[in-house]
Amino acid sequence: MNIPAHAPLHLLHTAAVGTLATHARQPQGFPYPTVLPFAPDSRHRPTILVSRLAEHTHNLLADPRAGFLAVDAPNGDVLSSQRVTLLGIFEPVDPTPEVVDRYLRYHPDAERYLVLGDFTFWAMKIERLRYIGGFGSMGWLDGADLDPLAPLDFDEERALIEYFAQHSAATAKLQLLGVDRYGVDLKRDGERTRFIFDDAIGDTEALHAALEVCIQRHAN
Incomplete structure (x- = not known):
């Protein structure tokens, strides 16, 4: 394992969009990937805002295990760029003023979705992650190793x-x-x-x- 210090953590703050892979209900068990915006919470976990009618939301309700991929490839060269694949459990998050305020700072256009009343927040409890920072810079980490410090409130x-x-x-x-x-x-x-x-x-x-x-x- 050869991962620069805190590189996966910083990547989760750099990327604005990620790929969510849930377990499809039909056909059962197949990966169901979709692209959507996210914001890191105070513990750097991806927080997503999804419609209750969306296929991936129904998939999470049936099986909350998921994968999440974040990439930072500003020049379009994905293979030479940073990416991190997270494995874990997505859990619903109450739309407290704190959660809403933080998410809208990162994605202010999402306010129009909140007005509809059909969208819910979910955050990923990270169990394992694999970071790739380019040739020779890659490895696995436990979710608990991403950040051992207490977050800011x-x-x-x-x-x-x-x-x-x-x-x-x-x-x-x-x-x-x-x-x-x-x-x-x-x-x-x-x-x-x-x-x-x-x-x-x-x-x-x-x-x-x-x-x-x-x-x-x-x-x-």
Whole structure:
């Protein structure tokens, strides 16, 4: 196994779209792949918003085991790019204000689906994952090894987002989507990007300092 530190975790924050493979009900047992947007939750798990009428939703209700593939291939060369295949269980998630707020930061256009009232959130409990970062950089990990640190809670993250907004007036086109102990997810001129910290950060003061560095580097 040869995986760069935290590479699978960062990839789940870089990709905006993934491939969900559920177990088909008819014909029974066949893989049923579909492409859909997702957002990482505070534990980096893919969170999806799906219609109750969708075939993959019916499949998950019958068998929640699934695979999920995320790829970052900006130049179109998939075989030389990063990808991660997750294996685990998808579970329904209550649409609390915290869940809705986070998902809409990553996918604001999804608000029109929430208005319909037919869409539900699901999050993946990751059991195993296989990361491929190019030739000679690949391997398996247990889901618990993706991130051993306690995640930021909603109030902590919200405070950091507000701090970022107050201190980045000079970068009006820069939006902070999410914060975790390894980096921040940004959107600039409509494009998603990931600002990776030098090291994992455990305390709030250090997170504020890391955000200041992020703002300075994106000032121009």
